[in-house]
Amino acid sequence: MNCHPNWIQIELIKGSRTFTNSCWACLLVCGATGFLLVGLSSCIGEELIPKLSYKQIAFIPQGLVMCFYGIAGLFLGLYLWCTILWNVGSGYNYFDRREGSSSIFRWGFPGKNRRIHIQLLLRDIEAIGLRNQEGFFPSRILYLKVRGQRSIPLTRIGENSTSDYMEEKAAELARFLRVSIEGF
Structure with missing residues (x-):
């Protein structure tokens, strides 16, 4: 967390514009394009990708299924590239004692609710929560427990942080806001 003066704390939140997402989007679009071109090659009877034979693939059913998967993959790739372009999920957490x-701010998808901005009074914050889920896909989420409202997540979903780092982050924020910590 970034500390400015002793009474202000700002944390910048990274959105979907990450190297990993860009790599997955590239792989997805390239693979989907390959599937679509091989499926179309089996349909029209010409090689659309040089040195890649389509002769072992009958259009019905294999070529048709490959075209379907290619189109679906291109739509998923387009969706992923759009989230990267719009940097969905990025923003900041701002606390002023x-x-x-x-103030909690995040960028969403374009539209009426593109800017997600939640303003709270510090006296309404009851505790800092830490949800720790172990297993095949472990997740650690830091959230604000607000009086009379739902809990507000402060970290990115899918942020791969260690338990020690998240506990230190929760303790630092709880110390700054002078509230308790829940979920240990």
Whole structure:
């Protein structure tokens, strides 16, 4: 977390514009294009990809299924590239003890609710929560427990942080806001 003066704390949140997402989007689009071109090659009877034979693939059913998977993969790739372009999920967490306010901002998908901006009074924050789920896909989520409202997540979903790092982050924020920690 970035500390400015002793009474302000700002944490920038990384959105979907990551190297990993860009690699997955490239792989997905390239693979889907390959599937679509091989499926179309089996349909029209000409090689659309040089040195890649389509002769072992009958259009019905294999070529048709490959075209379907190619189109579906291109749509998924387009979706992933759009989330990267719009940087969905990025934003900041801002806490100001002097003013007694906090602001949580995230970018969403284009439309009416593109800007997600939640403003809270610090006195309404009851605790800092840490949800720790172990297993095949472990997840650790830091959230604000707000009086009379749902819990507000502060970290990215899918952020691969260690338990020690998340516990330190929760303790630092709880110390700054002078609230308790839940979920240990």
